[in-house]
Amino acid sequence: MEKRVLFRSAWLPWVLIAPQLAIIGVFFFWPAGQAVLQSFQMEDAFGMSREWVGLDNFRQLLTNPDYLGAFQRTALFSVLVAGIGIVVSLALAIYADRIVRFAMVYKTLLIVPYAVAPVIAGVLWVFLFSPSIGVVTHYLGRLGYQWNHLMNENQAMALIVLASVWKQISYNFLFFLAGLQSIPRALIEAASIDGAGPWRRFWNIQLPLLSPTSFFLLVINIVYAFFDTFGIIDAATQGGPGQSTSILVYKVYLDGFKALDLGGSAAQSVILMCIVVVLTVIQFRYVEKKVQY
Amino acid sequence: MVDRNPWLTFLSHAVLVLGVSIVAFPLYLALVASTHTAEAIVQSPMPLLPGSHLWENYRNALLGSGKLGSTTNVVHMMWVSFVVAITITLGKIAISLLSAFAIVYFRFPFKMLCFWAIFLTLMLPVEVRILPTYKVVADLGLLNSYAGLSLPLIASATATFLFRQFFLTVPDELVEAARIDGAGPMRFFKDILVPLSRTSIAALFVIQFIYGWNQYLWPLLMTTSEDMYPVVIGIKRMLAGGEAAVDWNIVMATAILAMLPPTLVVILMQKWFVKGLVDTEK
Numbered sequence: 066m067e068k069r070v071l072f073r074s075a076w077l078p079w080v081l082i083a084p085q086l087a088i089i090g091v092f093f094f095w096p097a098g099q100a101v102l103q104s105f106q107m108e109d110a111f112g113m114s115r116e117w118v119g120l121d122n123f124r125q126l127l128t129n130p131d132y133l134g135a136f137q138r139t140a141l142f143s144v145l146v147a148g149i150g151i152v153v154s155l156a157l158a159i160y161a162d163r164i165v166r167f168a169m170v171y172k173t174l175l176i177v178p179y180a181v182a183p184v185i186a187g188v189l190w191v192f193l194f195s196p197s198i199g200v201v202t203h204y205l206g207r208l209g210y211q212w213n214h215l216m217n218e219n220q221a222m223a224l225i226v227l228a229s230v231w232k233q234i235s236y237n238f239l240f241f242l243a244g245l246q247s248i249p250r251a252l253i254e255a256a257s258i259d260g261a262g263p264w265r266r267f268w269n270i271q272l273p274l275l276s277p278t279s280f281f282l283l284v285i286n287i288v289y290a291f292f293d294t295f296g297i298i299d300a301a302t303q304g305g306p307g308q309s310t311s312i313l314v315y316k317v318y319l320d321g322f323k324a325l326d327l328g329g330s331a332a333q334s335v336i337l338m339c340i341v342v343v344l345t346v347i348q349f350r351y352v353e354k355k356v357q358y
Numbered sequence: 359m360v361d362r363n364p365w366l367t368f369l370s371h372a373v374l375v376l377g378v379s380i381v382a383f384p385l386y387l388a389l390v391a392s393t394h395t396a397e398a399i400v401q402s403p404m405p406l407l408p409g410s411h412l413w414e415n416y417r418n419a420l421l422g423s424g425k426l427g428s429t430t431n432v433v434h435m436m437w438v439s440f441v442v443a444i445t446i447t448l449g450k451i452a453i454s455l456l457s458a459f460a461i462v463y464f465r466f467p468f469k470m471l472c473f474w475a476i477f478l479t480l481m482l483p484v485e486v487r488i489l490p491t492y493k494v495v496a497d498l499g500l501l502n503s504y505a506g507l508s509l510p511l512i513a514s515a516t517a518t519f520l521f522r523q524f525f526l527t528v529p530d531e532l533v534e535a536a537r538i539d540g541a542g543p544m545r546f547f548k549d550i551l552v553p554l555s556r557t558s559i560a561a562l563f564v565i566q567f568i569y570g571w572n573q574y575l576w577p578l579l580m581t582t583s584e585d586m587y588p589v590v591i592g593i594k595r596m597l598a599g600g601e602a603a604v605d606w607n608i609v610m611a612t613a614i615l616a617m618l619p620p621t622l623v624v625i626l627m628q629k630w631f632v633k634g635l636v637d638t639e640k
Contacts, residue, residue, distance in 0.1 A: 068462060068463060068526070068530060068533075071463055071464060072463050072464055072533075072542075072543040073465075074543065075466075077460075077464065077543060077544075078460040078464035078466040078469075079460075079466065081456045081457060081459055081460035081464075082456070082457045082460040082461070082472055084452075084453045084456065085453045085454065085456070085457035085476060085518065086472065086475070086476075088453065088512055088513045089476060089479050089514075089515075091494065091498075091509075091513075092491060092494065092495075092509055092510040092512075092513040093479050093487075093513045093514075094475070095490075095494055096490035096491040096493070096494050097487050097490070099490035099493065099494070100487050100489070100490040103490065153377075156377075157373070157374065157377045160369075160370040160373045160374050161370075161374060163366065163367065163370045164367060164370045164371060164374070167371070167374075171374045171378055172628075173625055173628065174378045174381065174382055175377070175378060175381060176624060176625075176628070176631075176632075177381075177382070177385065177621055177624070177625070178381060179624060180572075180617065180620035180621040180623070180624040181385075181572075181617055181620075181621075182571070182572035182574060182590045182616070182617075182620075183572065183574060184572075184574045184590050184593065184594050185590065185593060185613050185616060185617060186384075188594070188597065188609070188613060189384040189385070189387075189388055189613065190384060192384075192387065192388065192391070192606065192610070193383075193384055193387065197400075198399060198400055198402055198404065198606070200403050200404055200406070203402050203403040204403070231381065231384070234381060236635070239632055239635060239636065240635075240636065243632070243636045263363070263366060292483045293483070295575050296572075296575065296590075299574070299575075299594070300594060300597070317488065317489070318488065321488070321489040322489070322579065327489065330489050331489065331490065334487055334488070334489065334490070338487070341483075
């Protein structure tokens with residue numbers, strides 16, 4: 066898309082765009098380039114020597130069962146976060162779309178988690194589920210269910226999934242609600258006159274018309290689960306017990322800053338960048354489609 | 359609504375009340391915990407109704423140094439968070455307004471290259487390129503500084519994208535009219551384009567403020583001196599002593615304080631926030 070009428074100046078556009086280019090140059094392209102470069106190099110932890118090792122870092126990563134395990138965990142984690150988050154928020158949005166009274170109250174309360182920092186979300190959920198003082202742990206115990214996410218790997222995963230879904234519910238809810246409210250009333254009324262009940266209208270009209278929104282949210286939620294959950298994990302489980310909740314982003318941090326394996330961490334960064342680029346392309350193709358109708 | 363089925367309306371409210379209660383429960387419990395003594399919380403189960411130590415806990419959280427395992431207090435940490443969030447927000451809005459203006463309203467060599475260079479940054483979060491970015495910032499001598507905390511987070515194109523989309527919808531007739539009246543590009547930008555973008559600017563303000571306030575991984579690596587910790591880091595550090603040694607009442611009071619500014623921004627600017635959120639992704 067282009068403007069018909071443009072201003073003419075040889076130097077002004079460069080001046081205008083210079084601050085942005087400078088910042089992304091220094092803080093984006095330079096480090097990203099370094100990551101790519103480092104991923105082909107091996108450096109000792111003191112930064113004394115460096116040698117070119119080609120694809121060795123990648124080969125090591127992709128044959129390392131630890132890393133492949135992290136890959137699987139991340140996949141499982143993001144599918145759970147995206148799936149549960151989307152279903153729960155869709156249900157809430159469908160009901161919220163029906164009502165008039167108190168709609169504002171529900172909506173306001175549901176968007177608060179968006180404002181909560183991921184680390185604080187992690188702290189809040191750990192507080193609920195702490196093995197020693199957690200309220201939920203206590204009542205689960207009374208029901209005969211032992212909760213200890215410091216020992217049990219599945220429970221640790223469940224805890225970070227819960228906290229991540231909680232944090233993202235606001236976002237999903239708002240998009241579904243906006244999507245539902247943009248469906249023309251006439252369609253719903255026509256279906257209603259033809260005798261379709263609420264359930265039928267949901268399955269045959271609202272859900273299909275929401276499919277672009279759902280697909281978009283699926284991508285966004287996967288990106289969220291991949292990258293924005295660092296704080297939640299660091300506060301709730303710190304990747305443990307064992308490695309059971311250390312997803313890819315957490316591993317980049319652990320290997321780079323704690324284990325000081327710079328080449329390996331850079332190679333992991335490059336792999337993550339590729340994943341993001343693929344997801345971006347998928348999303349852009351979706352955006353193009355959406356613009357057309 | 360098409361049909362008024364009282365049962366369905368009742369069911370809707372029931373589902374929403376249940377959903378909202380579950381979503382609000384962790385927040386409610388944090389609030390309750392911040393009104394009790396540390397001893398009351400450690401008893402299992404902790405009380406589920408507010409206690410009477412509210413002022414005491416918040417005063418300790420705000421001003422009591424030493425409790426955090428550091429010498430700085432929460433007031434100072436909140437100040438750091440505030441400065442960083444505002445710098446990121448205003449910096450991003452200013453830079454993006456200018457670059458979106460250049461991209462939409464001018465034709466210049468390598469325009470498409472610049473366009474794609476900017477848009478490549480759209481989804482690549484700082485978490486992904488964390489180590490090399492850290493090195494760059496360290497080489498520039500920006501560790502433990504406000505510039506180091508905020509500049510790398512300004513380097514993303516979300517705002518540029520939003521402004522570009524908006525500028526494309528501004529009618530061309532306005533440019534023509536401005537030109538006939540003899541206004542140059544900067545005059546047009548200042549007197550017409552920016553005032554028209556007020557809603558988008560407000561929406562971005564909310565989104566970016568929250569983004570800046572809630573940053574965690576970047577400041578965690580960037581700051582080694584305690585007087586540069588944002589409040590989010592402060593909370594995490596209070597938990598470092600292991601569960602038994604933690605004063606949960608103070609932690610939760612601090613958490614509530616740390617959540618307050620972004621929550622207020624979201625709730626008070628709800629209309630723009632929702633619009634901005636939905637528009638950014640179009």
